Amino acid sequence: MSDTQVTDAHGEAIDDDKRDFIFIATGAAAAAGAVSLGWPLVAQMGKAADTLAAGSIEINLANVAEGQQLKMLWRGVPVFVRHRTPAEIAEAENTDISKCPDPQTDNERLVAKPDGTIDPRFLVMVGVCTHFGCIPVGEAGDYDGWYCPCHGSHYDTSGRIRKGPAPKNMTIPDYEYISDTVIKVG
Amino acid sequence: MSGHPSTYEPKYAATKWLDHRLPIIRMGADFMTFPSPRNLNYWYTFGGILTLCLVSQIITGIILAMHYVPHTELAFESVQRIRRDVPFGWLLQPMHAVGASMFFFAVYVHMFRGLYYGSYKAPREVLWIIGCLIYLVMMATGFLGYTLPWGQMSFWGATVITGFFGAVPVVGESLQQWLLGGYAVDNATLNRFFALHYLLPFVIAALVGVHVWALHHVGQNNPIGITPKTKKDTLSFHPYYTVKDAFAVVVFLLIFAFFLFYQPDALGHADNYIEADALKTPPHIVPEWYFLPFYAILRAVPDKLAGILLMLGAIAVLFVLPWLDTSKVRSMRFRPVARGFFWIFLFFCFILGWCGAETPDNMVPFLSVGDKGLNFTWLSRIATFYYFAYFVIILPILGLVEKPKDRPESITKAILGDSSHGAAVPAE
Numbered sequence A: 001m002s003d004t005q006v007t008d009a010h011g012e013a014i015d016d017d018k019r020d021f022i023f024i025a026t027g028a029a030a031a032a033g034a035v036s037l038g039w040p041l042v043a044q045m046g047k048a049a050d051t052l053a054a055g056s057i058e059i060n061l062a063n064v065a066e067g068q069q070l071k072m073l074w075r076g077v078p079v080f081v082r083h084r085t086p087a088e089i090a091e092a093e094n095t096d097i098s099k100c101p102d103p104q105t106d107n108e109r110l111v112a113k114p115d116g117t118i119d120p121r122f123l124v125m126v127g128v129c130t131h132f133g134c135i136p137v138g139e140a141g142d143y144d145g146w147y148c149p150c151h152g153s154h155y156d157t158s159g160r161i162r163k164g165p166a167p168k169n170m171t172i173p174d175y176e177y178i179s180d181t182v183i184k185v186g
Numbered sequence B: 001m002s003g004h005p006s007t008y009e010p011k012y013a014a015t016k017w018l019d020h021r022l023p024i025i026r027m028g029a030d031f032m033t034f035p036s037p038r039n040l041n042y043w044y045t046f047g048g049i050l051t052l053c054l055v056s057q058i059i060t061g062i063i064l065a066m067h068y069v070p071h072t073e074l075a076f077e078s079v080q081r082i083r084r085d086v087p088f089g090w091l092l093q094p095m096h097a098v099g100a101s102m103f104f105f106a107v108y109v110h111m112f113r114g115l116y117y118g119s120y121k122a123p124r125e126v127l128w129i130i131g132c133l134i135y136l137v138m139m140a141t142g143f144l145g146y147t148l149p150w151g152q153m154s155f156w157g158a159t160v161i162t163g164f165f166g167a168v169p170v171v172g173e174s175l176q177q178w179l180l181g182g183y184a185v186d187n188a189t190l191n192r193f194f195a196l197h198y199l200l201p202f203v204i205a206a207l208v209g210v211h212v213w214a215l216h217h218v219g220q221n222n223p224i225g226i227t228p229k230t231k232k233d234t235l236s237f238h239p240y241y242t243v244k245d246a247f248a249v250v251v252f253l254l255i256f257a258f259f260l261f262y263q264p265d266a267l268g269h270a271d272n273y274i275e276a277d278a279l280k281t282p283p284h285i286v287p288e289w290y291f292l293p294f295y296a297i298l299r300a301v302p303d304k305l306a307g308i309l310l311m312l313g314a315i316a317v318l319f320v321l322p323w324l325d326t327s328k329v330r331s332m333r334f335r336p337v338a339r340g341f342f343w344i345f346l347f348f349c350f351i352l353g354w355c356g357a358e359t360p361d362n363m364v365p366f367l368s369v370g371d372k373g374l375n376f377t378w379l380s381r382i383a384t385f386y387y388f389a390y391f392v393i394i395l396p397i398l399g400l401v402e403k404p405k406d407r408p409e410s411i412t413k414a415i416l417g418d419s420s421h422g423a424a425v426p427a428e
């Protein structure tokens, strides 16, 4: 190795390590800046505060007669409240769920009252087909529950997927009994 | 836009001055004199037709945007107002809506033309891929635009399509809600769809620029797929092809005018005259006609994710086609076997379109008796199978085993045939 040094235009020695460091540090700062600016650009498309705050609705179950279904809009999606007939309840409870694509017992799909009892008459769920989001039609399909006209998914009287392209049971929203007959969704 | 030596000579002091600083007139002049194969037929006029379609969509679109209101409560009414109350809105709104259909009709002709004459083969792979990209952005634009009038089909079509993203494992639901800006298709969705629908046509315009750049770099393919060898094999773009394109445009506009003035709603769906209702799904959701074949592929399999992957695959396969087709012979004119498979392919594309419009469980007329025989689900499975087989089995294998017909030496020989063997040509 010779001891001649590489110099710049002003005759000063060039320190390659220092240059590399400055280069990498500058690049890193620019990358961090780009990411921290890029994130807001992406995140702005998410749910806005007022959408998130759209919050909860209260439903009085006493208004839903046996064999009737209430459809309410909650956060832009329909919620079904079905007052099931004894025959429908029996059908939902006596299903061999081991054959279901998304096995769940009927009780797992219901929410208990504060005293721990379950009222199997009222099925509350998000009335959105888990395939591509159409609204299934009630009292229809091969399992007497719901039928989705979009691509032919059949749901039973517990809202479980039984046949067709939908992968999952209809979703049970977060809800609770705030009195014996009133529920609060969300 | 390179490709041929420039013959432009600026005549005046001003044009000379400009030519030194920005050779923009030269660029236009070179474009007009671009040597094109002398044997181009009418299938080659669709590029020009497509350019016209894009310009028309942009002009009518900007006009619509002056009257349209992207709000869930006003959108439907504002489009009806355009049609009824805005001066000439009755003309301009259907020009945009029918124009979208005509645009897709033209792009399909253009693409099948490319498939038939082997326009995707070397050295035009990049040109072809840019075309596929344009098609992809067009599909996005068409889908976003269809949401804007906020009818029942708009709303439920948007729900189903954005539902595709929900099928992505793990992050699907968050991704979908991020796209929607909420839990369901709603005002936030409509607003961003409008913004993007306004943007994408300009992305298309930029891509078209690159598409034409690539075209002028490698030169045009032609119906016999033989590269022009001498000047005799080509003609100047103007006046030969400007006139030919213009004639084709007139015929195309006649068809356009027929739909525009006599059947403005024939290509749409009646349910889109019902305002969007988040509580009621129409009994039979169908996309616009130009998406039907893909919709049939989506529904051909009973699994949600598999259906989406297959549908995306149907488009993705176009991108890799240049490397799937192993034959060096471009034009199907010289590939008797491949040509047969091509026509079957076209036939099955129409079948897929038919399947997409029908209810999957319904029986196919002529191919079933009562509830015995073929239903539309099975018909779409067969057609889907052929669609993919054509690209990933038939074309790769045929290129290796098929014996192509003899090809003419040059375009001129192919056109003039024996007459080029006139007295002046020495005997071989």
Ligand code: HEM
Pocket: B054, B057, B058, B059, B060, B061, B062, B063, B064, B065, B068, B079, B093, B096, B097, B100, B103, B138, B141, B142, B143, B145, B146, B147, B148, B149, B197, B198, B200, B201, B202, B204, B268
């Ligand atoms: C690639 C070009 C384009 C395509 C394929 C396209 C397609 C469409 C489609 C299918 C519709 C629905 C029409 C209906 O069913 O009534 C639509 C609506 C609309 N488009 Fe476009 N569009 C394009 C360019 C543009 C541009 C450049 C603008 C400018 C802002 C625009 C603005 C609008 C507006 C405001 C509507 C809603 C009003 C209506 O439905 O007629 N479009 N577009």
Ligand code: FES
Pocket: A129, A130, A131, A132, A133, A134, A148, A149, A150, A151, A152, A153, A164, A165, A166
């Ligand atoms: S959306 Fe219900 S079956 Fe497809």
